[in-house]
Amino acid sequence: xxxxxxxxxxxxxxxxxxxxxAAGVETSPAPVMQLRDVSVYYGSYxxxxxxxxxxxxxxxxxxxxxxxxxxxxxxxxxxRMNDPIxxxxxxxxxxxxxxxxxxxxxxxIQVRRRIGMVFQKPNPFPKSIYDNVAYGxxxxxxxxxxxxxxxxxxxxxxxxxxxxxxxxxxxxxxSGGQQQRLCxxxxxxxxxxxxxxxxxxxxxxxxxxxxxxxxxxxxxxxxTIVIVTHNMQQAARVSHYTAFFTAEVDEKQVRHGRLVEYxxxxxxxxxxxxxxxxxxxTGRFG
Amino acid sequence: xxxxxxxxxxxxxxxxxGGNAVGDRLFSWWTLGTGLLVLAILGLILITTVxxxxxxxxxxxxRFLTERIWDPNPATGDAIFGAxxxxxxxxxxxxxxxxxxVPVSVGIALFLTELAPRRLRGxxxxxIDLLAAVPSVVFGLWGILVVAPALxxxxxxxxDVLGGVPVxxxxxxxxxxxxxxxxxxxxxxxxxxxxxxxxxxxxxxxxPRADKDAALALGATRxxxxxxxxxxxxxxxVVGAVMLGLGxxxxxxxxxxxxxxxxxxxxxxxxxxxxxMAAVIVQQFGESTGTFTAAxxxxxxxxxxxxxxxxxxxxxxxxRAEARMKGSVA
Numbered sequence: 001x002x003x004x005x006x007x008x009x010x011x012x013x014x015x016x017x018x019x020x021x022a023a024g025v026e027t028s029p030a031p032v033m034q035l036r037d038v039s040v041y042y043g044s045y046x047x048x049x050x051x052x053x054x055x056x057x058x059x060x061x062x063x064x065x066x067x068x069x070x071x072x073x074x075x076x077x078x079x080r081m082n083d084p085i086x087x088x089x090x091x092x093x094x095x096x097x098x099x100x101x102x103x104x105x106x107x108x109i110q111v112r113r114r115i116g117m118v119f120q121k122p123n124p125f126p127k128s129i130y131d132n133v134a135y136g137x138x139x140x141x142x143x144x145x146x147x148x149x150x151x152x153x154x155x156x157x158x159x160x161x162x163x164x165x166x167x168x169x170x171x172x173x174x175s176g177g178q179q180q181r182l183c184x185x186x187x188x189x190x191x192x193x194x195x196x197x198x199x200x201x202x203x204x205x206x207x208x209x210x211x212x213x214x215x216x217x218x219x220x221x222x223x224t225i226v227i228v229t230h231n232m233q234q235a236a237r238v239s240h241y242t243a244f245f246t247a248e249v250d251e252k253q254v255r256h257g258r259l260v261e262y263x264x265x266x267x268x269x270x271x272x273x274x275x276x277x278x279x280x281x282t283g284r285f286g
Numbered sequence: 287x288x289x290x291x292x293x294x295x296x297x298x299x300x301x302x303x304g305g306n307a308v309g310d311r312l313f314s315w316w317t318l319g320t321g322l323l324v325l326a327i328l329g330l331i332l333i334t335t336v337x338x339x340x341x342x343x344x345x346x347x348x349r350f351l352t353e354r355i356w357d358p359n360p361a362t363g364d365a366i367f368g369a370x371x372x373x374x375x376x377x378x379x380x381x382x383x384x385x386x387x388v389p390v391s392v393g394i395a396l397f398l399t400e401l402a403p404r405r406l407r408g409x410x411x412x413x414i415d416l417l418a419a420v421p422s423v424v425f426g427l428w429g430i431l432v433v434a435p436a437l438x439x440x441x442x443x444x445x446d447v448l449g450g451v452p453v454x455x456x457x458x459x460x461x462x463x464x465x466x467x468x469x470x471x472x473x474x475x476x477x478x479x480x481x482x483x484x485x486x487x488x489x490x491x492x493x494p495r496a497d498k499d500a501a502l503a504l505g506a507t508r509x510x511x512x513x514x515x516x517x518x519x520x521x522x523x524v525v526g527a528v529m530l531g532l533g534x535x536x537x538x539x540x541x542x543x544x545x546x547x548x549x550x551x552x553x554x555x556x557x558x559x560x561x562x563m564a565a566v567i568v569q570q571f572g573e574s575t576g577t578f579t580a581a582x583x584x585x586x587x588x589x590x591x592x593x594x595x596x597x598x599x600x601x602x603x604x605x606r607a608e609a610r611m612k613g614s615v616a
Contacts, residue, residue, distance in 0.1 A: 081503060086404065113505030123496035126518050135514050136504035183500070190504055 032057040032194060032224050033078065033115075038092035040073045040082065047073050048257040050092070053243050055194065060216060060225045062235035062265065065245035066280070070257020071228045074245070075196050078226065079115035080108040096194075113140060116192035120199040122179035124171035124186070129154075129163050132171045132182055136190040149189060156222075157185035158215050177208025184215065188223065195219065197227040201234065213238050232281055235265065242268045244277045332590070339584035341577045342367050350584060356550045358570070358578045367581035369588050371550045375467065375560040376589065379542060380535040382471025382556065383478055387535075388528055390475070391482035396512060398483075399490040411484070418480035426544035429473040434464035434545055441468065441557045459555030463547065468556040470546040474538055478531035485530060489523030490516055522604045529600045533593055539564040563589045 031054030038051040048070035055061050055078075063071040073082070080101060082088040094101045101111055124132050133150045142149060150167075154160040159181040163174070171182055180200060187195055197216075201209040216225055216238050229235050235242050243262040247255050261274045272278045336343075343350055346367050353368025360366065394414065398407055441461040448458040493516050501511040517524075547559020548569065561569075563585040571582055 079503065081499065084498075084502065109505050109507055112503055116505075117499075117503035119496060119499060119503075121496055123494070123500045125497060125500065125515060135501070139504065139506050139510045139514065186500075186504065 030057075031055055032097065034093075034095045035074070035078075036093040036095070038074065038077060038090060038094055040070070040077050041087075041089040041091070042085070043087040045254070046256055048077075048245075051259045052092075053259060053262045055224060055226055056241060057224050058220050058222075059240040060220060060227060060238050061241045061243065062239035063226065063228045063243045063245060064230075064232055064235045064280075065257075065260075066247065067230075068255065068257070069245040069247045071243075071245045072198050073257065074259075075198055075226060075228050076117075078194070078196055079112050079117055081112070081117060083108050113190060114192055115194040115196065116187040116190065117196040117198065118180070118183050118187055118200050121203050122176055122183055124174070124179050124182050126170070126172060128168045129171050129174070129182060130167040133186050133189050136186055140190050142190075153185040153189035154182075156188055156219070157181045158211065158218070159185055175208070177204050177211060180204060180208070180212060181215065184212070184219075188219070192223070194224045194226065197225065199228050199230060202230060209234070232269075236269050239265045241265060244268065244272075244274075244280065246276055246280070332587075335583055335587050335590070339580050339587050342581035342584045345577055346581075350581075351588065354550070354552055356566070358574070358581070365577060365581075367577070367584070369563065369585055371552050372561050372563040372566050372585060373588060373592065374552045375470075375546060376536050376562040376564065376592070378467050378556070378560070379470040379474060379546060379562055380532055382468060383474035383535045384528060384532060386472065386475035387479045387482055387531060391479050391527075391531075392486055392524065394479075394483045395486035395490055396516075398487050400508065400512065400516070411487075414480050414483050417476070418484075422477065422538060422541040423544075425473055425477055426541035429469060429541060429545035430465065433473065434469050436464075437469060437472075438464040441466075445557060456554040457556055459553070459557055461557045462559060465545050465547040466557050466559050467546065470542050470560075470562070471556075473541050473545055474535045477538060477541065478534050481534060482527045482531040485527035486520070486524050489520040489527065492523075493519045522608060525600055525604045525607075529597055532596060536562075536589065536593055536596075537564055539568045543568050 033055035035051050035053050035055075038048070039046055040048045051074055063075060065071050076082045077090050077094060078101075082090065090102055096111070096115065100106070125135060127135070130150055133153050134146050137146055137149050151160060151164075154163060159178060162178060163169075163182075171179065174182060180203075184195075184200075201212050204212065213234065216227070219225060227235075227239065241262065242265045244260045245257055246260050248258050249255055261268060261272060261277045263273070268277060269281055272281065278284075345364070346353065350367060350369055351373075352370060353366060354370040354374075355366045355368050356371060357366045394410075398410055402410060438461060441458075441464065445458050445461050449455045449460075497515040497519060498511055501515040506514060542562050543565035546561055546565055548561055548565070549559040551558055551560045553560075567582050567585055571579070574582055
């Protein structure tokens with residue numbers, strides 16, 4: 001298996017399961033993002049309550065938990081994608097390189113250019129394959145040598161060989177798995193630092209899923225990845241760190257999402273600190 | 287335990303048509319009938335108008351389309367019926383209308399779908415729909431009594447400033463009464479704005495949230511999001527809306543008849559009076575007889591044909607543009 005130096009870039013189940021990663025935590029640099037007591041509201045409804053966790057650089061952080069536990073909501077709070085939703089509001093602090101993303105003078109457009117996002121359902125634009133990748137480059141004012149940038153992004157997304165002869169064809173003619181890799185290519189073309197993935201494989205078959213997961217290993221060389229997934233095996237396979245969320249009913253019978261446990265993936269799956277985590281990962285959860 | 291073991295005979299046989307089947311069949315006949323009725327009416331209109339117009343077509347031949355002179359009562363010789371001047375008037379006034387109405391309508395629709403606070407949307411939509419409910423004769427009277435006189439100084443100023451520019455200046459020639467192609471176009475623009483707005487608004491609202499999210503997540507501003515996600519998705523629908531508006535503009539009768547000036551005229555000058563096919567029909571039908579009447583009905587046939595032709599062209603344009611924009615699917 002991999003040796004210790006590989007741990008920051010190439011996680012694998014075997015390594016995590018043996019618990020070798022314990023040393024890795026101490027050596028990992030300052031987190032690229034940090035959530036402190038983050039709550040997300042839709043109007044007066046508090047969808048997620050008091051989340052505190054780091055996002056480590058060049059690592060894959062997974063967010064798992066049952067439906068309605070707020071993991072996607074927290075993910076969207078990381079690049080201010082909740083902003084366009086009427087009534088959505090975030091309290092607490094989401095910092096990126098120490099800077100509060102919700103500070104008054106922060107431009108959400110700039111935030112999203114640094115922190116990209118891949119969605120649950122592949123959502124290529126109804127344009128050609130080339131124009132899908134070039135769109136982000138164009139709006140970011142990257143001029144000239146567009147072809148090179150497009151090729152680079154498609155190559156990084158492990159899609160180039162499949163599409164290089166049909167760049168002018170509609171992106172909608174691709175298979176679901178190819179579309180999702182195109183969406184990843186589109187995201188990495190603008191060179192963000194962090195890529196947020198909201199259940200990126202839930203609409204894909206197992207082979208396409210495996211390709212995306214392989215791709216995530218590769219991408220941690222250059223990017224920090226946060227992935228929301230319903231699939232615990234996927235979290236175990238691809239992530240270095242895992243955050244387990246659940247939904248709790250408070251004294252007024254209102255449901256809130258809560259972060260129950262955050263730790264290294266290997267530890268969370270083999271030796272969870274919280275009973276609720278254990279119940280969930282062993283399938284005893286209702 | 288509570289399962290009743292009915293004898294098979296009491297249950298409906300699999301082959302029997304139940305009571306619902308009658309309703310289903312009625313429904314299918316009804317919809318088929320109404321669908322065919324539309325085609326039948328369209329066909330009958332075409333057949334009867336062509337037949338009624340035949341004496342004029344017969345007398346003029348192809349000249350009916352290429353002749354710019356329209357003289358039902360010449361001092362000497364035969365009457366001359368040429369549709370070209372009026373076809374030009376219809377085309378130029380509708381074109382001016384679209385030039386103003388399309389950007390305004392698309393702007394309003396974008397505002398309503400992307401920018402306006404939810405509370406404002408309902409009210410704004412109501413106001414715009416009310417605009418569509420104003421009878422066209424009211425627009426015509428407003429145009430002749432208020433708009434045309436008020437615009438004369440503006441036209442004069444434009445003529446003074448732009449009239450001297452080579453080529454382009456020919457568009458802004460000498461100004462007469464204010465009843466001209468331009469005023470007709472502006473009134474038409476106001477009249478077609480509600481229909482184009484309400485359809486483009488519907489089209490924009492069908493753009494998937496996912497497409498807009500994709501653009502925003504790449505760091506798009508609102509305008510970049512609209513250009514990248516909203517427009518490509520709704521191009522065909524917007525063209526359809528514009529075509530409906532164009533159809534309305536080309537067919538508009540009384541408002542145009544009042545403000546276009548009533549001259550048989552082909553000129554680049556948009557400040558010159560002219561006439562449109564629909565307007566000529568309404569102005570002259572009452573006093574016409576024989577071949578003259580046939581010629582007026584012939585104008586209707588030409589108008590009908592122009593509308594169909596433009597719609598077919600629009601479909602070709604949409605198909606080409608979408609293939610270019612979205613990439614070919616095959």
